[in-house]
Amino acid sequence: MGRATGKQGKKWGRYIASLCSIIAVGVALGSSAGIAQDFHDRRTVQFSQQITADNPQRTPAVSRKQGFDGTLVLTGGxxxxxxxxxAYAGSLVIQQNKIVAxxxxxxxxxxxxxxxxDVTGKTVMPGLIDMHVHATYPTPQTPADMxxxxxHATLRALRSLxxxxxNGITSVRDMSGPLNAPYIISEWLEKDMAPGPRVFAAGHIITGTGGHAADRPLTAIHSAAYTREADGPDDWRKAVRETFKxxxxxxxxxxxxxxxxxxxxxxxxxxLGLKVTCDCETIYIAMAVEAGVDSIEHPLPRTDATIQMMAKKGIAAIPTMQVxxxxxxxxxxxxxxASRRFSMNSQSNYDVLKKMIAAGITIGVGTDNIGGAFGLSPNIYISDLKFLQKAGYTPAKALMAATRxxxxxxxxxxxxxxxEPGKLADIIVINGNPDQDLDALSRVDTVIRNGNIVVKDGQLFVPRHVSAPLPKPSPPENLH
Structure with missing residues (x-):
């Protein structure tokens, strides 16, 4: 490439200086308390106004029109x-797919x-997030060969989602599924091509040979279609890269x-700039915590020392109590x-939850919804929130765990x-006060996802398709 001169040279000079400044900020952030030094946060090397995909990969994207056509206001609630x-009285203003005021x-x-x-008498709040679902898994009605x-997995996911x-869940973290189905549904819904929550997909579970979801008895959901078995550090690195790809x-x-x-x-x-969560138990939780995972799934057995280490290292927990x-x-x-060779019961699981809360561990909310269990919504989600309430959370704190x-x-x-202004417009309107009574979450009136009204008066709402015009009036007038 030839040397830039004149205005072009000055333009590139400003660009390089700006990029160097961004990188310097990123280095400073990476060495500050609370941020893992080896976590490559892509935001630190992107301009503040950079448009990216609305997922943790944060790939630069082209601006496109999204959400409500104009300004939408929820007032009176x-x-x-x-x-x-x-909660407080006020109004929420949305333009396209963003909250503006x-x-x-x-x-x-x-x-x-x-x-x-007019949402008088109702509560406006952020859309709920479920941190652990398996949307593409078979239901009891799924034929064995499907x-x-x-x-088939993509279609059954559409219904489950x-x-x-x-029921007010506008984002999910999908925790594994067959072949490319989780990625297909994730991309489809990110583009608002069908009604459904945002899907942040893990794709395949990565485990050691014979590990969880790859253990006997072998079934379709304990097969290579769902699970990536890896052996040795190099193969584990490769499995992560494959999943990222x-x-x-x-x-x-x-x-x-x-x-x-x-x-x-x-x-x-x-x-690669991605968080890691671990479905693990006993000694493996300690290994994962020592390695620096970002969260641990389920209330499976672990020592008090491991719980304290989770708290010290800022590792979150998704208890999934109700499943x-x-x-x-x-x-x-x-x-x-064979991947669950330990004893547990209701009390032992609850004891783990209480100990994690007492230790100050960040607790998220997920259901491990799978197959036919989606029919239990919203009861299964509300129950997970009530486990937090039983362990000492207020209803409001449980809602904050489910959202923020x-x-x-x-x-x-x-x-x-x-x-907040600038956030994506994923919003729900509840008949009642869920910050005081969690059961009110069963009374969802309106759901706005990415600025689009997708549930209206408690029912799924799909706007009528508007036809594109033909190239010319037809049939042609000169036909005879």
Whole structure:
């Protein structure tokens, strides 16, 4: 390339100086307290006005029109913004797919041509986030030969995810599925091509040979279609890279593994700018925590020392209490899998939850919704919130865990989780006061996802298609 001269040279000089400044800020951020030094946060090397995909990969994107066509105002209700624990009277102003203002009661500072919705007697709050679902997994009605079908998995995910959307869940972290189905549904919904929550996909679980989701008895969901078995640090690094390449928003690993394997996976994911969560138990939790994972799934057994180490290193937990309670209530125990060779019951799981809260561990909310369990929505989600309430959370704090904290854990706190100007317009309207009574979450009136009204009067709402015009009037007038 030839040397730039004149105006072009000055332009590139300013660009390089600006980029160097960004990189310097990134280095400073990386060495500050609370941020892992090996985590390559792509925001530190991007301009503040850079448009990116709305997922943790943060790939630069071209601007496109999204969301509501004009200005949408929700007024007359209570606002629970998840920034503070108290609801207050006010109005929320949305333009296209962004929140542009949160106004005090009595203010009408919005365009005269705005579409105004009266939400008197209702609560406006951020959309709920479920940190652990398996949307593409088979249901009891799925034919045996369709369990690992990519197409069938994508279609059954659409139905399962619509159930969640109807119940106010506007984002999910999908924790594994067959072949490319999780990525297909994630990309489809990110482009608003169908009604559904945002899907932040892990794709395949990565585990050691014979580990969780790869153990006997072999079934379709314990097969290579769902799970990537890896052996040795180099193979674990390769598995992370493969998952990133396919479009993962985060990396999910599972026991069993060796210390050098989990360390390699975490290092590789963090270099790529992705968070790592671990579905693991007993000694494997300690290994994962030592390696620097970002969160631990489930209330599986761990020592008090491991809990303290989680707290010290700032590692979050997603307890998924109800999925295990449901198993105890229906089957009486948890047995029959070689990746769960330990004892547990309702009390032992609850003890783990209480100890984690007492230690000051950041707690997120996820259900481990899978297959036919989506039909239990919203009861299963509300139950997970009630476990937090039973362990000492107020309803308001539980809601903040379900929104703001969840967004932060999955590295989307700058775009989701609170009602603030500049955030993506993922909003729900509840008939009642869920910050005082969690059961009110079963009364979802309106859901706005990416600025689009997708649930109206409690029902899924799909606007009528507007036809594009033909190139010319037809049939041609000169036909005879």
């Amino acid at each position: 209570r606002i629970f913004d998840s920034v503070k624990a108290q 949160v106004l005090p009661a009595g203010s009408h500072d919005w365009p005269v041509d705005a579409t105004v919705i 369990h690992a079908s990519e197409g 619509q159930i969640l959307l109807e 396919l479009g993962a928003s985060h990396i999910k690993i599972a026991s069993h593994f060796a210390p050098d394997e989990v360390k390699a996976a975490v290092e590789e994911a963090h270099r 295990y309670q449901g198993g105890f209530d229906t089957r009486g125990d948890y047995a029959g899998t 904290v969840n967004a932060q854990i999955m590295d989307m706190g700058d775009k989701l989780g609170t009602l």
